Amino acid sequence: MGLTFNTETFRGDFTFHNSPAAIRRFPFPFDRDDYMYSVNMEPHVPGPKGTVFEHNFDVDEHYLSEMRDRALVLAEDPLRCQSLPHMTLAGWDLLELIMESKARDYPDLFELHKNGNRWHWINRPMQIDQSFTFLDETTLPYGPMEYITRQAQGDFTLQDQRDDNLWIEAGMVTTQADWSLDFDIGMGFHEWHAPVPKAHELGVFDRALKFLLKLQHGAPVRRFNWTMTVDPLLDTSPENYPVWGPTRAMITPGNVGSRMHLRVELQTLHRLPRSNAIAFPIRCYLIRFDELVTIPKWGRRLHRVIRDLPVELATYKGFERNRATMVDYLARFDDGAPTSPGWMPDPE
Amino acid sequence: MSVGAPKIPVTVAEVTEVNDLIKRFRFVRRDGGPMPPFSGGAHVVVEMDDHGTRRMNPYSLMGDPADSTGYCISVRRDEAGRGGSLYMHHHVRPGMQMVLGAPVNLFALDARAREHLLIAGGIGITPFIAQMAQLEALGGRFELHYAARNRALGAYMPALRAAYGDRVHTYFDDERQLIDLPALLAGQPLGTHLYVCGPKGMIGWVRASAEAAGWPRATVHHEEFLAPPVGVPFTVDLAASGKVITVGASQSLLEAIEAAGVEAPYLCRGGACGQCETAVLACDGHIQHNDHWLTDDQKASGTRIMPCVSRFEGRTLVLDR
Amino acid sequence: MTKTDFPPSIRSRPVYGELAYRPGSLHLMVADGEGANALVDLVARAGAEAPGLLARAHIIYMPGPNGTDLSAVVQALGAAQFHRSPSYASAELRLRKVLADARMGLQVYLAGTEGLIGQAQREAMAAGLPHDAVQTEHRGATVRRVQCVHCKGITENVRTDPFVCAHCGLTLFVRDHYSRRLAAFQGVNIDAEDPGKVPPLVERFT
Incomplete structure (x- = not known):
């Protein structure tokens, strides 16, 4: 299928970049010129060929570099991957979901062979060839969730369901938008979303929870979230805030185009069959402002969204202090022309 | 937003008479593929074409969740019911093609429990059979207390005894054997969770006893599917679809809505899950709320109805559907 | 000093109630500082149940972070077991032992400062109780x-x-x-x- 993996870094010299093809398939999250929180969930059904929705789990040119970055984060701080003792079965469910999806969707990259509970997994890009016994942790080098999420892009959390609530009780979180798994693990749905402004008052979380409690196996859903990140840093963790926080004070009119990134999370939700838990993959896509404005519709629209965003949201997302500089930069790419509905780029 | 998972087209592989009242049905996929895995306590909705009447009844999956070759349910014949169980008993034969909904679990085990105390009455044993198989495979601690009217109606007792030994305790009403609930509840280690499935009276007794013994609410789990009750026919206006429908005596409101070609969400069809909750736009009369979902205040307000089990008596009922 | 009214906050911030008697086989009460008064009020409100409550009560009490020490008041309640501990840290192993030995039917009542309530609740959860089965009442310091x-x-x-x-x-x-x-x-x-x-x-x- 001709996927070439970039050699790039998400730290230090920050050599991360998007190819022109990666820019065109970027999941731009705004389908209109303004933004407010909503439940905005839709069925996670296969999308058009080439888009990030084509497959259940998208594998793109950043795969190997993202997995290298994850390994570095875990070596620094093993608490980024945790699973409370009762969540092991959900971890196996997740392993099965990812392995089956990838082997089906990318047969030239991944293979899964099953003989009863004896499984054989091949991950060609990462040069992994592993035989193991499904549901037997002793046959894998890590627990099932950690094993498979060291081979899958994006963060993952697992939610147990009980007492008409969801409980975040396992996760692999190394590409997060400033929240701590170590602190939040064990919380209920409204608790771990507590710091989000405005959305509680709008009833967003009540509706979302009610919906998710009824989520069915085989009928996953998806939604977007987004924020801004200075430099292509996947690991914007609260743990390391003193390390990356100062970069927020370094944005100037001269560097905003090359250092400010739109950070989009494609979040999907899957009911897991054996554990009745819910898997929540949070896939992070980064794009530099000067890459993004090569799509004229997105440059126009991002300017309007950022300019008009309520101050609470810009503060919560951490870019209020740089908003004026960002808006000035983006304004150069907004000629005032109307934008077409939906997020897709206009045909060239 | 849709929650619809793909339905499962199946062939009836086996029909087994378990005792005078209960038959077991085994379904396999028509395409020969594996069934989706499920968690102990899950149910499926079985779709029946009963000579032109569409019936959709929920039944607990009772097979081993690790067995992906087929699904098993047990159906107790209910002579006074609306006909779903009679249809299953009298008309379903091996080789027949049927359709199942995807599994949904409204009676899940609490994975944190130090021990699982399972209390079953009669046909209420079925979800526990799947749960025990799953617990056994994963090394979970459990004990079962299973009461039946008499030895002949104690479905699956010998097999369960053989599989799980003295973790299975049986009781027979006609031999005046009663579960010594106070002693049982007093002896459990901290972190035990209690599960009860059986007749309404038993569920009430177990829940009240647990509360009196100081068991926290969140450690006591029950499952009670309501069969939609029969009643007097009534008429309903469906405002959103612009239709007027009549609900037959042995038909549920949800079934009547579906029969009119109007799409309505559902999961359990037994008044428990809340999925079919519908707004009442106007009501001149009395809604018979038969569900476990709406709060007493919501029921009294007359602004919501659960069409899977609830009925209406009066002049006008207008629904937002 | 009566129970504390905290200003409204986000959904993850704990809220505390008022201790109330619930039927149980063992009543474990852990309190610090002004939390002593919450135990006194609990017993008073229990009315006719009070003798049975105290006959099956195990109280662990320690001074609050502000130095408030009402040990005598708590001891005077006459619980079946009373233990005064100089600090939470010194009480923790005892608390774990009581929880490890307990059967379902145990009631847990926590009163005093947030540090005490939070740590004792965490032990009760680790022993298998759902977090919302533990009753809590805030009294005293807000550190x-x-x-x-x-x-x-x-x-x-x-x-x-x-x-x-x-x-x-x-x-x-x-x-x-x-x-x-x-x-x-x-x-x-x-x-x-x-x-x-x-x-x-x-x-x-x-």
């Missing part, structure tokens, strides 16, 4: 137990916001975001974006 999200160290009895982490020395602002698993609020570096720009430490918790 906080705060975890530094950066170094993971916990600072006890935090009075100011911001405050200096007792472990890594960063200046942290105190969020209302709270973890039951850690029994702590979250502290986040206040000058991460502009190192050295630290506002004055204001006494916010007393």
